[in-house]
Amino acid sequence: MMFRRVAMTDLVAYGLILVFTAISFVPLMALVFFIIAKGLPRLDLDFLFSISPSLESGGILAPLFGTLVLTVIALVIAVPISLLAAIYLSEYARKDRWFHLIELTIVNLAGVPSVVYGLFGLGLFVIFFGFGKSIIAGALTMACMSLPLLITVFYQSLRAVPMTLREASLALGASRLATTFRVVLPTALSGIFTGVILATARIAGETAPVLFTVAAYYMPNLPESLSDQAMLLSYHLYAISTQNTGVSDEQKYAVTLVLVGLVLGINLLAIAARAKAKNKISSLV
Amino acid sequence: MTMEDSTNPQPILQVRDLNLFYGEKQVLKKISMEITPHSITAIIGPSGCGKSTLLRCFNRMNDLIENCRVEGSIIFGGKTEINDRKLDVTELRRRIGMVFQRPNPFPKSIYDNIAYGIRVAGKVSKSELDARVEEALRKVGLWEEVSDRLEDSGMALSGGQAQRLCIARTIATRPDIILMDEPTSALDPISTQTIEELILELRENYTVVIVTHNMQQAARISDFTAFLYQGELVEHSPTKIMFTRPAEKRTEDYITGRFG
C-alpha cells in the first residue's frame, strides 16, 4: 500500500514538471515555425534590398541598413572599452572591496531597464552633448547598454585561461602587459568572439534605447552621416504593428521573420563559438 | 657571467635571513643559503615545506600572489638585490628562468613558443631569431625531432617533448640560472630519464636549482642538496655528504623515509 502511494505522488510530480517544462518550451518553437510560415512568402531579395517609397509598400533596406550601421558603430565603441575593463578586472585588479563594488555595479548595470538607458542617452548624448537624435547618439547609448554584458563575458573568458600560461610567460621575462596581449588574449579569443556576437544580437534586437535617441518612423532615403536619424528594424516592426498604417499582415510577419532570423541566427553563432572556446580551453588544462 | 676562481667561486645567489608570509602565516623562516654557479642544487622536503615557494623567491614569481610578503635579502651575481621593489622583474626573469611542474607550452607553434621570450625582450632580426630558436632546440635535443614541423602547435607534443620545449623556451632567453619546479613529476619514467640527462648537460652553461620530492632524483643529478622542513632550512650540503652522513637527525629521518 505504502509503496504504491509514494510511487503515485512521484508520478504526479514528474507529470507536473514535464507539463510545465513543455509549456515553457513548446510555444517558443511553435512560434518560430509560425513566424517562418507566415513571413516567408513575402520574403524576397526585392523586399530585403529595396528602399520603400512609402511605409506600406515594403522594401526594408532602410531599417536593415540602419540596424546594421547602428550595431557596428555601437560595437566599435563598446568592444575595446569593455575589453580593457575586463583586462583590468581579470589581470590587474586586486580582489578587494573595490573589485566587489565594480562587480556589483556591473550586475546592476545589466539590470537597468533598457528604457532607462534611453532616457540616459537622451539626457547625455542627445541634449548635453548636443548630438541631437542621431546615429551617433543611438550608437553611444547602445554601447553603454551593452557594456555590462560585454565586460562579463570577456572577463569570464579571460579568467578561463589557465594560470600556468601566465606564469610561463612572466617567467620568460614578459611584462604583465605583454603577457596579457600576447598570451592571454589570443588564448581567450573565441570566448571574446562569443561576447561580441551576443552583444550584436542584443543591440540588433533592442528597441527602447533607440526610441528617443535615433529611431526615425519613416525615411525615404538612407542616412548619410552619423548625425542623421535612421530607421531601425526593431523600431520599424513596432511602428507598423501599432500604428494604423495599412501595412499588410504579410509584410509585418516578413519584417518579424527578418528580425527574429537575424537575432536568433547571431545567437546560434555565439553558442557555437562558445562551445568551440570551451573545447579549446579544456584542451589546455 | 664567468667565474675566474673555480676553486672558490663567488656564489651566484646569496640568500640572507629570508622570511616569507602568506597573510599571517609564515611559510619561510630565516633562510640563509648560497648557490654555487655551474652547479645543480636540489631542494627537497615534504610537501608543504615551502620548497616551491623558496624557488619562486629567486625570480620573484611570488609577486603574483596577493598578500604575500617577503623579508630579507637575495643577492644575485654578487650585486643585484632581488627583493628590491624597484628592480625590473622582467629583466630579472630573463636572467633567472623557470620551468614548471606540468609542461605548459603556449597554444602557439613550436617556433613561436621558443621565440616568445626573445621577442618580448626586444626586436631581433628574423635570421638571428631563427638561429637562436635552432640553438635552443638543439640544446634540449629536440631539433632532430621537430625541425620539420616547427609550425605545428606546441600543444601537440608528448609530455616529455613538451617539457623539453619548455626548457628550450627558457634557454632561448639566455639565462644564467634555470629554476625547475618538480619538472618531471608529471612525466613517465622514460621521459624523466631524458630530462634528467638534459639537466646534467645544462650544468655546463647554467646554474640549475631544482625542486623535487623524489630523493633518488636529487641523489642522481644534484651537486648540492638543501633540505627544507616546515619552512626552515635544516641542512644544505654537498649531495654526497647529505645522503651518506647527514648532519641533522631530521634529515636522516627524511631521507631514510621515516616521515614525509
Added chain:
Amino acid sequence: MLRRGKLVELAIEKVLIRTAGYLAVVILFLILLFILREGAPFFTSYRLDEFILRADWYPLSGRYGMLPLLSGSLLVTAVALIFSVPMAICSAIFISEIAPPVLRNLLKVLLEILASVPSVVFGFIGIVLLGPWLQQLLGIRTGMNALTAGILLAFMALPTIASVAEEALQAVPRSLREASLALGASRMQTILKVTVPAASTGIIAGIMLGVGRAIGETMTVMMVAGGSPQITLSPLEPVRTITGTIAAEMGEVVMGDQHYRALFMLGLLLFLITLGINTLSGVIIDRIRRRQGGRGGQGT
C-alpha cells in the same frame, strides 16, 4: 631611468586599463546624474507628495500621480510571475535533475534563444495572436490588457529565472542528494524535499532577477497592456505601466516642459526599483557562487 617602451606600457596600464576598469561605476553614476539633471526640476513646479500619492496620471490636465502607473507595472509583473515561476522552476528541475545530457544541453540552448527574442517581437505576437485569441476565448472587451502582457512577460522572464534556478540546483552538493537517497527516499522525494529546499535562496534570487526584468520591460507592455492609467486588480483590464508611459509619451512632449521632466522622474523611480532588486539578488547569487566554489562533497 625608464626606457620609452616602459613608459608607454605604464601609461597603458595605469591610465587606459585602470580607467576602463572603473568605467562601469562611472556610467552608473552618469545615468543617475543625467536622469536627475533632466528630471529633478520637475519638483520645482510639482509637489513630491502629489507625484507619489496621487491616483491619477493626466498630463494634459497637469496631474502627475504615479500610483496608477506603479500599480499597472506591479499588476503586469504579478501576472507574469504567476505564470513564469512554476514554469521556470519546473524547467530548472527538469534540466538540472531529470533530463539526460543531450536534452539538457538542447534545453539550455533553447533558454538562451528564448532570452534573445527581441521584446518588440513579443509585442507583435501579443497584438496579432495572443490578444485576439484571449479576447475571443474569455469573451472580454479587449485583448490588450494586463493578462496578455503578463503572459508574454512570463516568457521573457522565464530564461532569467530558470537559468539562475538551474545554477542554484547544480550548486547543491551531491552528498546531500546521496544522503537522502541512502535513507530510502525516492529520486523525486529527494528532488522536492532536499535539493529544491537547499537551492531555495538561489531560486528566490532568480525570481527577483525575473521581477527586475519584468518591471523594466518596455516594448511588449507598451504594445499590449492596453495603455489606460488606472488602478485595478483585475488582470483583464487594460493598464499602463511606468515603462510604457515613458516610452509612449516621450515622443509627444515638448523638451524641457513639466511633462517631459515628469517622465524622467518616472525613469528615476524605475531605476531605483530595479537597482534595489538587482543589488539584493546580486548579493544572494554571489553568496551561492562562493558556496559553490567550495563544492563540498562534490569532488569524487
